[in-house]
Amino acid sequence: MIDVAVIIVSWNVRQLLEQCLRSVYAELEGPGLNGRVWVVDNASIDGTIDLLADLFPRVTLIANEHNPGFGAANNQGMRAAAVTNPRFFFLLNPDTLLQPGSLKALAAALDERPSAGVAGAKLVYGDGRFQSGAFYFPSVMQIAFDLFPLPARLYESRLNGRYPFAWYDAGAGPFPVDFVLGATMLVRAELVEKTGGFNEAFHMYCEEIDWCWRIRQAGWKIVVVPAAEVVHFGGESTRQIPAQSLVNLWGSRAQLYRKHYGRLTNALATRLVQIGMKRKAAQTDDPALKQAYRDIIALWRNEQ
Numbered sequence: 001m002i003d004v005a006v007i008i009v010s011w012n013v014r015q016l017l018e019q020c021l022r023s024v025y026a027e028l029e030g031p032g033l034n035g036r037v038w039v040v041d042n043a044s045i046d047g048t049i050d051l052l053a054d055l056f057p058r059v060t061l062i063a064n065e066h067n068p069g070f071g072a073a074n075n076q077g078m079r080a081a082a083v084t085n086p087r088f089f090f091l092l093n094p095d096t097l098l099q100p101g102s103l104k105a106l107a108a109a110l111d112e113r114p115s116a117g118v119a120g121a122k123l124v125y126g127d128g129r130f131q132s133g134a135f136y137f138p139s140v141m142q143i144a145f146d147l148f149p150l151p152a153r154l155y156e157s158r159l160n161g162r163y164p165f166a167w168y169d170a171g172a173g174p175f176p177v178d179f180v181l182g183a184t185m186l187v188r189a190e191l192v193e194k195t196g197g198f199n200e201a202f203h204m205y206c207e208e209i210d211w212c213w214r215i216r217q218a219g220w221k222i223v224v225v226p227a228a229e230v231v232h233f234g235g236e237s238t239r240q241i242p243a244q245s246l247v248n249l250w251g252s253r254a255q256l257y258r259k260h261y262g263r264l265t266n267a268l269a270t271r272l273v274q275i276g277m278k279r280k281a282a283q284t285d286d287p288a289l290k291q292a293y294r295d296i297i298a299l300w301r302n303e304q
Contacts, residue, residue, distance in 0.1 A: 003088065004028075004035035004107065004186070005081035009073040010094045011042040014051050016233065021056050023098040032104050036060065036084060040077040042067040070182065071198030071207035078192055086189050093183040097231040105228035106186040109174045117191040117220030118212065120180025121230040122168050130168065131232055133184070134177040134224045135161040137213065138256070140269050147276025167226070174223040179212030183232045191220055204245075206252035213260060243288040250277075250296040273300045 006024055010017050021037065028035045040062045041048050052059050062080060064073065078089050088107060092098075106119040123133035138161060144150065145160045156162045167175050185208065195214050198207045212222055250273065257266050274297050281293040 001085040001087070002035050003033045003086065004090050004103065005078070005084060005086035005088070005189075006035055006037040006090045006092060007040065007074055007077035007081060008037065008092050008094050009040045009042065009070055009077065010044060010048055011067060012044045012046045012048070013094045014044070014046045014048045017048060017094040018051060018055065020092065020094050020096050020098075021059065023096075024092070024103075025056075025058075026100070027098050027103040030104075033107060035086070035090075036081070038062065038077045038081050040064065040073040042069075042073055069200065069203035069207075070205075071202050071211075072200040074182075075197040075200065078197060082189070089187045089189060089192060091182060091185040091187065093232065095233040096183060099229040099231065102228040102230055103186075105225050106184075109223055109225045109228075110186060110188060113174070113221065113223065115219075115221050116174075116176075116223050117188045117215055117218075118180065118222040119174070119186040119228070120177070120222070120224045121184040121228040122170075122224065122226045123181065123183065123230055123232045126231055126233050130165065131234070132156075132162055133232070134163060134180045136163075137161075137178045137260075138209065138253070140265060140272065143253075143269055143272050143276075147272060147280070163224075168224070170226055170229075172226045174225045176221050177224050178216070178222070179209050180222060180224060181232075182208035183234075184228075184230050188220075191215060191218075194218060202252050202255060204248045204252065206249075206256045209256060210259065243286075243292040246289070246292045247295050247299070251299045254300045270300045273297065 008020065024037060038060045039052060042064050043066050049063055052061050062076060074091055102121055106121060109119045110116055120134055123131040125131050141159050142161050145155060154160060163177060195218055199210050202210060215222060257269050277293040277297050281290045284290060
């Protein structure tokens, strides 16, 4: 039995993965937690496999020959790591850096709260700026914030699904949230078994929202731990395919709304997406983006 099985899903982010792994092992080598690391590589072509063999021989590598998606690859890693009987799975993006004591703070938060099944970290960008890492479940209003110009003072408000900045203060204690970003999720192993992990129908994006929804429905709490700070550079893999990433994001949002919301909400959300995407298509000269916006409109129409 180990305390934590670290699962990192990687795709063509070799240099960031190296930094991430060094920060993970710095956490695991100190007293208090024992663990192992699994990297699930989704068919990278940037030398990731050689990097792991040369610098991180302790990592258990799962090298996929194709990209099955973020949720599916995390499930794959958790299934492989389950043989070690961990207390926790730590799902971590490769574009992250653990700050000293962050993993221990996350584990302590769950150990002290038997009703909590998931703990997320306080996220910051590479330059130290605050990054929202937890949200209320999405609403039609949040779609409006993504697609239309609204008063800037409202973007970090409850209307846009944000929790107050003050709750993330380093001295503040853990607080409950609807969902945390999949960039850092410490999850009880028993919860994974009971809820089935990620829904693999979500290829990329929104899979953590769907899973957190089911986790909450199963009676577990989800918390953010301000004492656990993690640098999250963000979007390093998806930035390689910007137009396709937009289609992936909004396609997954369409799936999420169809699964968790009623007909009226879906009809209103679809109308907003149609208007917003037509507006964006008219404002860009990039043919790839124009086509992406058209594809998104078609995806939402087909989800009705």
